[in-house]
Amino acid sequence: MRLADGLSGGVVVAGAALLLWTASGLPDMPGQRFGPATFPTLIGIAMAAAGLVVLWRGGAERPLFSIGTLGHDRRVQVAVLWLLGGLVAMLVLWQPVGFPLLAAVYSGGLMLILGVRPLPAVFWACAVAVVVHLVFTRLLLVPLPAGPLGFLL
């Protein structure tokens, strides 16, 4: 997925304007010439200047964006949706469902979408989810939630 310079430059300039506006609301430090707003303001100015150069240079470039294989390959579309949607789902389901189940379903599902045969996909997804869970919880003491499989792991 590629954004043309005209579009990406515009996004950068808009982002810089938002940054400068937000920075202008930061309070000064009493008795000091420079305060918390100094650096964000300088960053905003540099970002806007660089964004304007990109925008000016690529203004005539068309199309404004191309989505490559995402536009026509059904498998790639589903894979990207699964990859990103799955991570969002993890944020919500992390505690109630637990890491081993989430990891197995997430990686196994993505393998199936990408064309791995069902048996190896299920085997590798489950094996890696369980091994990673055990290594990180038992050896490295990372509190990964076990979810409903807590009685097993």
Add this chain to the structure above:
Amino acid sequence: MADLLAAWALVLDPEVLLVILAAAFFGLFVGAVPGLTATMATALLVPVTFFMAPLPAVAAIVACTAMAITAGDIPGALLRIPGTPASAAYTDEAYALTRAGQPELALGAGLVCAALGGLFGALVLVVAAPLLARIALGFSSFEYFWLAALGLTSAAFVSAADRAKGVVSLTLGLFIATIGLDITSGLPRFTFGSVELMGGVSFIPAMIGMFAVSEVLRNITDGTSLGTVPKVNVGNPFRGLGAVLWRYRLNVLRGSALGTTVGALPGAGGDIAAWIAYANAKRFSKTPEKFGQGHVEGIVEAGSANNSGLSSAWVPAMVFGIPGDAITAIAIGVLFMKGLNPGPRIFVEQPAMLYAIFITFFLANLLLIPLGWLAIRAARPVLAVPRNLLLPLILIFCVVGAFAINNTVFGIAVMLVLGVVAWLMESSGYPIAPVILGIVIGPLLEQNFMISMMIGDGDLLAFFARPIAAVLGVITVAVWLAPLALRLARGWRPGPHP
């Protein structure tokens, strides 16, 4: 001498040796898989180093990156797909040798030259770093401000083909670094009421997102086959190599020297060193017409350059705490996490630890030969791991790594958002390394600026009041103004008369 003996005792600890070996194998595997970079290998390794003592943590990064860069030559030579960007400079040359029936020559030359270059870079690190550190002990916030500014400028200008896009990437990294509580006033900035953001954007989830998640997305969407199993056969990579290395001994030396110099520049690193070295090899060759048709001379010089650059990138990292490339930026993050604050004081306060780190560089580069040979022999099974199986498993490690740093799902959210941003940026021609350098150097730059202004009572001329600060300041400003001056000079040049 006592420090050196203590350093050897630290390195020869079985735990450290085991970690070096394991990290080396991990680096070899990631580097040999097309599309997965040495930076990604480091990013995936960091969550594990979080649970190690300082020395094995740093040793793991050193061994992993050296192996990954070298292993990147394998898919480059056999499939014409560079395993890492550092191998891209001579991939066509190596593949041409493979097509001519000499894959072992391409791989053997790449392997041995990488080890020689790495040892050369490590030697320069050992000699130059303490000398520079002695000078740096007299530095104050003014000098550090300019060093940080110079590092960031080089990052934006050198690492990007397009300077404006390099600056955009850098400012994004600097902006991310300002999120959280302000270092001097304690006021929250850009937190939008989120308690999680008060502590700032965690560096490790950001890095995993920008280097690993974006790579997975790119691999899935780039349209190439994800399940390809290549058929390759490679003979003894060391056969006849002695004569080749003797014939091109000057190339090894020139590539190593150039790689060391370029690698030590902030923002440059081994990737750029390899491209310049390849171009140099062709320019000074007695047979430039052979380049591109399977000529080993370019591989010798560029192969030496990329690994020597990898070692010398640690000079500014260890002496000033300013990373030379994305990998040392990650390593500096690890050093800070371990309480080993990089800078000249480390040379005085923890010399044994420092020597131990230096020894790991030599060990890692010496290990390159036997382990690299194993990797070449095992090339077929490594290359045969289908990417459609590997990529989902990498994502699982990304998720665990992003969570494990603060034990919060907020890390996964940061990884997701920055992963998508990096994917969009990279596919639109914006470099990623300056973002990471901005995140690492940003706080250093701001903190030293604010301290300097408190000392200087708000007078900006104070930045030019000390001699070394003035020199660094003039160099930095000159680099900023150079593109404008060049443009003006070009504009004033008289055109051809009609």
